[in-house]
Amino acid sequence: MIGAAQRAGESAGAGTRTDDSGITTTTLGDLQADTRWHGPVLLPRHVLLLVTAGHGSQEVDFRRLPCRPGxxxxxxxxxLVRGIGAAGFDGVALCWDDRAGAGVTAALAALDDRADSGHWQLTGEDEDAVISEVSQLEVDCRRHAAAGLAPELLRQQLTVLLLRLAVLAEQQAPDDGPGAVTYRRLRRELELSYDRTRRAEDYADRLGCSVRTLTRACLAATGRSAKQVIDARVALEARRLLAATDEPVADIGRRLGFPEPTNFGRFFHREAGSSPGAFRAALGRPAPDVPGRG
Incomplete structure (x- = not known):
């Protein structure tokens, strides 16, 4: 079952669209007009937000990220995003899906490999360049019909924008040694397999390295062991689902590889400091489906 907040996410990117490209532009003001965006929402599409005015913060995956122009x-x-743009700032949101094509997908992979947080404060010439590219995308989405060469133009523009951000991220964190590469590979594999295995040995086998090598890479990148990184990813997904859906707690546990609700409850309490039911109740969500087992 899906909550109203998640259904709001289905309208992400409602705004100026060239359908064949899969790329949408909208403003935070447009999203704020829909009160469902004020609660927790699981993003259904890729989003890049550029803040253009005001100051505040935006919650993404339970972290408050400072926002100001640039x-x-x-x-x-x-x-998971919550209270999108409700803290007194405005901006432009670019949204896209898989129709944006292979070039955008490759540029996005390069960006995600080099930027853990997905949060940057742009300044100077970098800020000017990104503002220019976002503004041109916004204009072209509005002016051009979904036909002919227009969708490819938008795809190429988005690709350049993502590559520019990837270059900036690379310059800010240039370490590309073996440990950094191993950690990035683990992050990619985790996104494919976190709901099927939590064993560090399984991930080490898939990456062709030892658990010791994997743990060294994780410690260097995050200060946590490989097992802690893996468990944190599973716990994050649990918190997302508890916060933004009305799916029963036991069903969430099964989705994440816990056939027994009690095992899921123990795992979640260890990782999050409370039971799944208490975590959900603190956010105003429904109580757990099985009393005493959340």
């Missing part, structure tokens, strides 16, 4: 935020499908 702030760029990258949102991934499935991430």
């Amino acid at each position: 702030t760029a935020l990258r949102g991934r499908p499935g991430q």
Whole structure:
């Protein structure tokens, strides 16, 4: 079952669209007009937000990220956002799906490999360049029909924008040694497999390295062991689903690889500091489906 907040996410990117490209532009003001965006929403599409006016913060996956003119935020499908743009700032949101094509997908992979947080504060010439590219995309989405060469023009523009951000991220964190590469590979594999296995040994086998090598890479990148990184990813998905859907707690546990609700409850309490039911209740969501087992 899906909550009203998640249904609001189905309208993400409602605004100026060239349908064949899969790319949409809209403003935070447009999204704020829909009160369902004020609660927790699981993003259904890729989003890149550029703040153009005002100051405040935006919650993404339970983290408050500062926002002011020149702030760029990258949102991934499935991430949780709450109170979008409600803190006194405005901006432009670019949204896209898989129709944007292979070039955009490759540029996005390069960006995500080099930017853990998806949060940047742009300044100087970098800010000017990004503002120019976002503004041109916004104009072209509005002016051109979904026909002929227009969709490819938008795809190429989005590709350049994402590559520019990837270059900036690379310059800010240039370390590309073996440990950094291993950690990035783990992050990619986690997105494919976190709901099927939580064993560090399984991930090490898939990456062709030892658990010791995997743990060294994780410690260098995050200060946490490989097992802690894996469990944190599973716990994050649990928190997303508890916050933004009305799916029963036991069903969420099964989706994440816990056939027994009690095992899921113990895992979640260890990772999040409360039971799934208490976590959900604190956010104003429905109580757990099985009393005493949340």
